[in-house]
Amino acid sequence: MTIARFYIMEAGEGRETALEVALATLADKIRALPGSAGIDLLHDGNNASRFIFIEKWVSSQAHQNAKGSVDKETLEAVSTACGKPPESFDGAYFHYLKTI
Numbered sequence: 001m002t003i004a005r006f007y008i009m010e011a012g013e014g015r016e017t018a019l020e021v022a023l024a025t026l027a028d029k030i031r032a033l034p035g036s037a038g039i040d041l042l043h044d045g046n047n048a049s050r051f052i053f054i055e056k057w058v059s060s061q062a063h064q065n066a067k068g069s070v071d072k073e074t075l076e077a078v079s080t081a082c083g084k085p086p087e088s089f090d091g092a093y094f095h096y097l098k099t100i
Contacts, residue, residue: 002037004054005063007091011049012083019081023053026078029070030055035062060093 011019020043027039037056044050057063079085 001059002096003057003060003063004094004096005057005060005091006052006054006094007089009051009053009078009082009089010047011051011081013049015081015083016048019049019051019078022074022077022081023051026053026070026074029074030066033066033069035059035066063093 009019009023020041023041027041030036030039035058037058039056040052040054042052042054044052055063057066075086082089
């Protein structure tokens with residue numbers, strides 16, 4: 001069953017483009033990891049600095065196994081654009097539900 005790990009991120013003042021580029025780079029790296037089932041990157045239409053980054057994984061264990069696999073420079077670019085470390089991002093696991 002696919003699970004989603006989502007993060008709500010806000011760019012630092014004037015860093016919206018930098019965050020978008022950093023998240024696109026991060027998405028490419030995560031897509032290549034074992035157990036990754038894709039990425040969705042959303043930009044808030046009413047708040048130019050807010051993004052939602054959704055990682056899709058075959059399981060929460062696959063996500064845990066992938067931790068530490070993305071290079072430090074890629075993660076630092078995201079942190080710099082947000083002005084805070086990744087550990088401080090609002091995030092959670094979600095399970096996809098069947099819809100009728």
